[in-house]
Amino acid sequence: MLSVATWNINSVRLRAEQVTRFLSEQAPDVLCLQEIKCAEHLFPHDVFEAAGYTHRVVHGQKGYHGVATVSRVPLREFSRHDWQDNGEARHVGVELLGPAGQGLIIENVYIPAGGDIPDREANAKFGQKLDFLERMTRWADALDRPTLIVGDFNIAPLPEDVYDHKALLKVVSHTPLEVETLTRFADAHGWVDLGRKHIPAPERNWSWWSYRTYWQEKDRGRRLDHMWASPELAAQSRAHRFVEEARRWEQPSDHVPLVTEFDL
DNA sequence: ATGCCAATGTTCCATTGA
Secondary structure (H helix, E strand, O other), rough: OEEEEEEEEEOOOHHHHHHHHHHHHHHHEEEEOOOOOHHHHHOOOOHHOOOOEEEEEEEEEOOOOOOEEEOOOEEEEOOOOOOOOOOOOOEEEEEEEEOOOOOOEEEEOOOOOOOOOOOOOOOOHHHHHHHHOOOOOOOHHOOOOOOOEEOOOOOOOOOOHHHHOOOOOOOOOOOOOHHHHHHHHHHHHHEEEEHHHHOOOOOOOEEEEEOHHHHHOOOOOOOOOEEEEEOOOOOOOOEEEOOOOHOOOOOOOEOOOOEEEEOO
């Protein structure tokens, strides 16, 4: 048995208490973090060391973005892709060294949000988001071993992945162009969306709620965080959950963690 | 009705997030 989690933590230094609680309560073997918001030399290694996560790979950046994968099982850094080609720290891949999950590749990714306007001409960030996905698609085309890709995709692909499908068709994160582009990425490798394998639509499994009071009061969430597996790996997933209660903890991240358990 | 919140560092204001 191997359990893997992903969480956009929105500053790992500020949320040491919350991440410690999550590790204690859910006990994943591996946790992939996004938006750690610090350079590698400022990563709070002591917090994870004390919790038993003695294996860590950090791809940090000063101030913004940044990803890290921490683990109770041995692993090694496998890859770092810059799919935006601008130096931002938005990906790190690891290979598990076993015995649990021996040889498994876990890709931890933070896809760009894409700005406000869903138009490449009017908003360069939207174009960068689409380009990031196109480069991921070419990468996925060439994959030749079982892989798990997790993280903050910043896209809610299904109508049931948002609180109001029709209202969000023109809102970045749920536009048809983003969904089509993400679908091409999915098709490039046959990725299985574990969130919807285990919690089929229209069952609720949102992962993000805005910090703004109005939107929280209305319970307007979106499913922006994902765990996708190669087909042969997906066949070994046994359980999957969204820890929605973490959104109500003190000083929470605006995202909640996801956990998948595998027979490995 | 998407910055009215939250975080960082450029720090008493600007930038970013989705």
